[in-house]
Amino acid sequence: MQWETVIGLEIHAQLNTNSKIFSSASTRFGADPNSQACVVDLGLPGVLPVLNKEAVNKAIKFGLTVNAHINQRNVFDRKNYFYPDLPKGYQISQLDWPIVGKGEINITVDEDVKIIGITRAHLEEDAGKSVHDMFDNYTAVDLNRAGTPLLEIVSEPDMRSSIEAVTYAKKIHSLVRYIDICDGNMQEGSFRCDANVSIRPMGQEELGIRTELKNINSFKFLEKAINLEVQRQQDILEGGGEVLQETRLYDSVKHETRSMRSKEEANDYRYFPDPDLLPVEISDELLLEIKAQLPELPVEKKARFIKDLGLSDYDADVLTSQKALANYFEITLKDNESNTKLCVNWVMGELSALLNRNQIEIENSPVSAQDLSLLIRRIGDDTISGKIAKDIFKTMWDEKGNVDEIIKTKGLKQVTDTAVIENVVDKIIANNAAQVEQFKSGNEKILGFFVGEAMKATQGKANPRIINKIFRLKLIK
């Protein structure tokens, strides 16, 4: 039987506010345990939450970015359950009236554009952390994270493969960083993904029974976990069994998912509106103000790259996939306006290759955008050849250093003196009679051989354009 996979994602993005969502304690990561938990975060008797407006603004920013309806009156609810790292015995969240309503974004998979619906996005507070391996027979509780603002972004079950799910997750990841509401650090848990996965016979309208996969902290694991789960469900169904609605934990070490709790064991959270907080009222003015402050979004940037810079759809898509990459690219363009294509090739070619190979984020690139820009300028003004530029780039990568200085100290300046080049060309023509014959009998391609020889003879320093010209002149004569 042909099966169709149906996936919806719940993404928790930690909002990068300075203070917590309901207290004035700092949200900085990595501080000593419980050093960033004030009386409100500790849930002491008598304390009250006060909403951080910055968190509201960031949620609105997200909503506007995905063309979502902003609920100008939204409500905080209490989600009640007991756990030691949940100090109040309830989490303040939003149930019926989330701040962000229906929206959507486009993803591109294999050049097909697909719309993924966003059901909602709501604000809530993060819990603390239970540390099970620090003391024998005791669990330690660190409440530094308790009260950190989260935006939970819930998608429609619109994805049909793990690739689509990962593409969507990456797109959201890119977006939240573009609009600067989340640092996107998956290792530190600032961006977390849960996947709802089900399968159904191809063509069937009704959804199959889903499981929720948790504990996924990288895109790679997201893909693996989904594939694993699809296979597991398929095996069950094809064996005549039934999939149980449950929450499953992904174990990236054992590469397996295992049951965490079934639907029957699920908590009754006894949601009700938090009487300590008034409904949030968002004015039209605030919406307009935030709209005006929104940075250029990836879609807009991509359109501009295509229209104004003449980039291909593919190049524009890659270059706008991350804000930092787009920024880097735009800096290299400076003073290289007539060499856009060269900039694209360098950023997407040499630079990206080295970054990938060394697993370095573009933010931490050893070669700055300014330095690469200068390198490209030196190619453009014929100071160096493209080939030499690649060597210089490697030097810059490994040892740092200024482009012009490297050219100077290593004597890499391009030879543009035609007399010198003519001399070299004459020698090559004299020593390669057979190839000269081929050229004269109409084999234009052999010109490449001559240029190559000339480059070799000048250690790559001669300007290939001039070499080419001189060869033509001399051979046609």
Added chain:
Amino acid sequence: MHDRTIAELTEGLKSKEFSSVEIVQNYLDKINASDLNAFITITTEMAIKQAQVADERIAKGNANILTGIPYAHKDIFCTSGVRTSAGSKMLDNFIAPYDATVSYKFNQAGLVMLGKTNMDEFAMGSSNESSFYGATRNPWNKNKVPGGSSGGSAAAVAARLAPFATGTDTGGSIRQPSSLCGVTGLKPTYGCVSRYGMIAYASSLDQAGPITQTAKDAALVLNVMAGFDEKDSTSAQRDVEDYTQSLNNSIKGLTIGLPKEFFSEGLDNNVASEIMAAVKEFEVLGASVKEISLPNSKYAIPTYYVVAPCECSSNLSRMDGVRFGHRCDKPKDLEDLYLRSRTEGFGEEVKRRIMIGSYALSSGYYDAYYLKAQKTRHLISNDFKKAFKEVDVIMGPVSPTTAFDLGSFKDPVSMYLADIYTLSANLAGLPGMSIPAGFSHNMPVGLQMIGDYWSESKLLNIAHQFQQVTEHHSQIPLKEVV
């Protein structure tokens, strides 16, 4: 000296008739000699120190009106460094590392805390009998309850163990004990006094206020307590009022509404006649009386006993034995830690309300209980809105009877029914007062006044005018009883 009102004490301090230390020592002696069990904690040393500081401030001339005045603080307000138990075994060992906003404001004003008063556990009760520390006794008759939940506070003021006390009122917890003990109690409009640092019972209903001998004193204290607090999202952003400003205004032309629902069956005849006598007094002062109806007030008890338990079931979840409060001995595992800590730490009434609330909020019942209760709450508010188009103030009894005997209520529901006249004001968020209106069989009877939103000044004015022509509020329980 201890019979004096706050207003009289401030005069004495100003004229150097006595010092704050002298007043405070005097009250402390009286508290120590009392067997009413009105206090859970007596803060003798701290009180003397605060009084010394107050005397220095007075000497240096940088004192506020209430600097050096002692008070008794309901043990529900967090006080940095002093135990805050909320009348529960659960918090018997809890010392807050911070001050409630009310505590902070009192400290800033130079008021002197004598100690923390007894109360029903987590403010759940109308008799003070649910306190882990044993019931407070009514100073008018020690076999009777002082009312609740602010029973310790009301008894302390009635017995003149403190010139005033703080209270909190979720369903009548200031007004009912004030009525039963014959003192003046004010529950302000919801949002008037910050709830920050006040251990929450039912967040949408809780409101703090003063318990005093007179309306004038209540105005003086409210001037310090009230005001917007950025730490409490439900506190109202309003200009600060001087509640003493209109005390002396004439109440000629005042229209008093008497809801027929407040004078129906169940109301003790003697209480009814004392209330009507008080209303007559107002007519003498130039007020007119109109019968009104609050048709939905019959839903007040079921509505309150859904809303309050729902909120408290969640509010009390933080008492889990993990970070503070009672923790059971040698828990086997997490489940055992929660179960035993809470089973041992909470009393019967608290458990009952947590159970009711958890049930009413659970999936499948939410609409039938919580949502329905919110709707009837709205109807109750609308009744008042309509009424205040016709009348300036609503009057009636606070409680259907005078103070009842300790241990006389075996069945919790019949005790709930005694809250019938006070709950509506909390559900609507309106200000309410109880003022001494007479006696029935030597036990005080309180008159309830409910005003429109933010009409505290008006209520205090009406009460003050009444107290100018009556003596009920200055009656003191017989010394041999106290």
